[in-house]
Structures are given as C-alpha cells and as structure tokens.
Amino acid sequence: MKNDSLIHWHSMFMGVALLAAARSKDARKRNGACIVGPDNKISGVGYNGLPRGCDDHDEHYWQDDDSDPLNSRHSYIVHAEQNAILNCTSLPLHGSTIYATQYPCPRCVQSIIQVGIKRVVYLDKKAHQERVNAASEKMLADAGVEIESLQALQPESAEWSAELAQFIETSTTNR
Numbered sequence: 001m002k003n004d005s006l007i008h009w010h011s012m013f014m015g016v017a018l019l020a021a022a023r024s025k026d027a028r029k030r031n032g033a034c035i036v037g038p039d040n041k042i043s044g045v046g047y048n049g050l051p052r053g054c055d056d057h058d059e060h061y062w063q064d065d066d067s068d069p070l071n072s073r074h075s076y077i078v079h080a081e082q083n084a085i086l087n088c089t090s091l092p093l094h095g096s097t098i099y100a101t102q103y104p105c106p107r108c109v110q111s112i113i114q115v116g117i118k119r120v121v122y123l124d125k126k127a128h129q130e131r132v133n134a135a136s137e138k139m140l141a142d143a144g145v146e147i148e149s150l151q152a153l154q155p156e157s158a159e160w161s162a163e164l165a166q167f168i169e170t171s172t173t174n175r
C-alpha cells in the first residue's frame with residue numbers, strides 16, 4: 001500500500017541543511033546549506049567550519065577580536081553556503097537552489113551568483129544584521145537571483161524545520 005505521509009521537498013532540503021549544521025564546531029552559531037538542482041537532486045552540502053587541516057581544537061581560530069584579523073574568527077571560518085559550493089559533487093550549478101539555515105552574507109552571495117545559483121531559500125534572518133543583509137539583497141536583486149524565506153514559501157516546512165532544528169539542538173552531544 002502506498003504511504004501518503006511524507007515530507008515536502010522544501011522540508012527535506014532544509015532538513016539536510018540542518019543536519020549538516022549539526023556537524024559544525026562553531027559554538028556561537030551552527031549553519032548549514034544544501035544545493036539542489038532543478039531535478040531535485042542534491043549536488044552539495046556544507047556547514048560552517050575551519051578549512052581542512054586547520055585544527056578545531058586550536059583556540060587561536062575561535063578568537064573574537066574583530067580589530068585584528070589575525071585574532072578574529074571571521075578570518076578563518078568557511079561559511080556553510082561557501083562550503084556547500086566547494087563540496088558540490090556535480091557541476092554546473094546553473095539554475096540550482098541553495099537552502100541555507102541563515103540569510104547569506106555578501107561574500108557567500110558573490111559565490112552564489114558566480115556559480116549560477118538562481119534561488120536562495122533561507123530559514124532565519126538576523127534583524128540586527130540589517131545593513132549586511134541589505135548588501136546581500138542588492139547584489140541578489142541585480143543579478144536576478146530570487147531569495148525567499150521558507151516561512152513565506154512553505155509555512156508548514158518552516159514549522160517542521162524549526163522543530164527539527166530544536167530537536168537537533170537538544171540531542172547533539174557528540175554522538
């Protein structure tokens with residue numbers, strides 16, 4: 001007998017992004033991203049973390065001094081969206097959609113545009129990053145890349161994803 005009880009495509013792809021995020025070692029925020037082709041095939045997954053070979057246990061990388069690039073975590077961390085692009089297993093990414101747990105920063109937006117991704121679906125948007133988000137939004141608009149919140153696109157998927165995020169948050173203790 002056929003089972004009609006299944007999750008929406010949007011839930012699946014944001015769910016994959018959230019599962020990837022659960023691998024992140026960043027104590028401040030764990031983000032994930034999942035790139036999907038027009039045929040609903042996943043071509044790349046990533047989370048925010050240090051480049052390969054850089055030791056996660058080296059506290060130097062996680063410092064918070066933004067006045068000194070040598071001592072700022074922002075010099076070192078590869079964002080989830082960037083990692084998803086770099087980790088992709090099938091090219092080209094033209095016409096793809098990227099599912100991101102957080103609104104993408106301008107740097108990631110540059111890469112998103114340059115590889116030909118045509119749509120961004122995000123879960124959370126930090127209100128206090130209004131100016132940074134506006135910079136991302138301007139580039140995306142000029143480049144003809146659509147950006148929409150999962151909440152606006154598919155409210156049930158957004159609700160399901162928020163529950164999954166909560167579950168992951170409470171159940172990840174190095175298992």
Ligand SMILES: Nc1nc(=O)n([C@H]2C[C@H](O)[C@@H](COP(=O)(O)O)O2)cc1CO
Binds near residue numbers: 026028048049079
């Ligand atoms: N879209 C994003 N994807 C990401 O992977 N990140 C990462 C960078 C950091 O490791 C962490 C927190 O970002 P920030 O609040 O320090 O900046 O999430 C952050 C953002 C927000 O722009």
Ligand SMILES: [Zn+2]
Binds near residue numbers: 080104105107108109
């Ligand atoms: Zn970024």
